[in-house]
Amino acid sequence: MAKKLTPILLAALLCFLSPLAPAQQACTVCSWEVPSAPNTSADPCEDLAAYACSSTRSPISRIDVRADEIRVQALTDGVAALGYSSFGEALVGQLNQVGVELREGQNPAALQGAALAGWVTGVEFKDVKDCADNLRTSTSRAEFRMEEHIESFVKAYAAHLPSFVEGMGTFCQSMSCPMTPIELRRAAVDIYRLQGTPEYLGKARELTGQFRDILQRYYESAPGSICNDLNQQLTAATASIIRGFTDTVSASRHTIESILGEYYTSERRARAQAIFEAARSDVKDFVAVLGADAPTRAQVLEQYDNMRIHWREAPSESEYTPHQGLQVYDPGAFNPDDVYGFGLTFFTSKNATYSPGMTIGVSEHTESIDIHPVMLLEMDENPFLLLQVMAHELGHKLGPQVSRLNGHDLSPKWEELLQCFRGAGSIRMMESQKEEVISDYIAAEVMARHLAQLPKEQRLGALAAASQYSCQAEGGLPRLNHVGSHPDDYLRLSGIYGANPSLRRVLSCEKDSTKFKSCGLEDSLLDAAISSQQGEAGAPSSFDRSGGVQ
């Protein structure tokens, strides 16, 4: 009995002692639902982009639609503090306050769409419809109610003085105006500075009203353009008003708390944390594969242990200031971490970033991975995508320049591999792309290790799922836009991931594709995992040499 137990105990002890043990023992991806492989004639061994992106029909996914729903809900929660039941209704209320009315029957959702997009389109105004109807049905000049429509102009101009001043400056060059352009600007600026106060609108209309006669004279000579010109002015006023209001609401306390609460549920945080830890464990093992010396390795591993996911916290109470009846976040100085405001567009962007640890003045920034909230929605449906993205971001720490920045120069270790990627047979990497290419290479190594733990028939489906981030970026249409810090998505997928020697082994592909040369280090993460599990302790291995599962 004792003889039988000894090898088992020894194996268990070595598993705890070996730094590679945890990643090999646990199969993170084995419990995930693996999507079926794409139904396409494209060959993943030849062109992974064509294969993986074959079913990516549109760059707008269900996730994008859900992200929009979440931000609209957060904005609705924000305007509830002002007594409105929807964000669209609140926007209509803002316009009505300055005398801009939508055409009867116009759905406030059109205004909401305009506020989120950043431009006004598909919004129809009551005064423009009245004007157009009147112009269409009038049989004589006397019948056309010119004065009424000029009055609409006076109101519309008052709702946005910058357009009035800039537009009138040109207008007055050909017409005799009641004041010079300089006098007009001076008067308008004085009133503009009052915006937000009760006296603003009255004074603005008083100023724009002084141009009634000249407007009337002009449009009597050219009545055909009056309705379109009125539409332009109302569009400008609407664009400005809804943008300003949307900025305010999206940086308001209830909105911020709503959107953070919706994305950062405890379940999602725990799941993302588990993926982060799995990827981190693999990337830490990669440090040994890279052949870093012992002190460097110890330093890097310690820094990896301290690395965190950057979870955004709601601002503290003192960071809000009262504005337009709301508590609004005011970050003060230009702050790249200020993601609120601007219609919450940050909460629609799919991205992740790595930030090295740094100290600026007295503030310290922990080395971290910033996973944009929408990526958590992606994770709900497709955790393979987040695993690949996490591995890529974690890999940045080992990049040629970033490693130098972090105090452990690994650039000599990469030079031979980079030379391969620079080659005509590979992706013709540009110098500005080194960091991203290395991160992709590390992520490919990590993915190979995970996919090797899946049954062979599931690996292609899993890799296609992991590749969806790049497919969405390009809408499934490869473009050879070979510039910038990231290589083109086609080159990333087919030329780095698809040509990675470890992934090719796991997928049972030939050594090289006919399109891209395989670029890899002599040692791989996959080999490290295989030899470690097959070796020392005689522990049963979950890998075989071709990446198969025993």
Add this chain to the structure above:
Amino acid sequence: MRAIFFLAFIFMSASLVAAPKKPTTLMQVRVSNQKVHHSYAVQKTTDSKPQHVLVFKDGKKKAQKVPLTEGQAISLLTHARDILWERDYRRKPAAAQKTCREYAKLGATSMKPSTICYEDAPSARQTERLLNILHGLAKR
């Protein structure tokens, strides 16, 4: 000789008919730093009926032209005007900066292009937002 005059007449009249009117630039913004050299311009052409176009230039690459609706063009122009008016006429005293690291150059019809500085946080943030909208339109 008559044939030469005839050909010359054809060429002259063709060039008169085909001569496109110079487009009017409604707004433009340029960002040039270590990473990007992007410029965006919203232009209006009035060849037959008014048409709007976004002209995007990425470094030395050929300019891309994207058609815009009138509503989009007006909204972008208004956005640029608002940034400049807000900065010039409603500046908080604390926002007056002593130094200026250029973030972008921004111009709108009848207003001279001017520099948006990193130190002027509200203008820089709004300009960043405008750039994101323009980039989204250019990449559609």
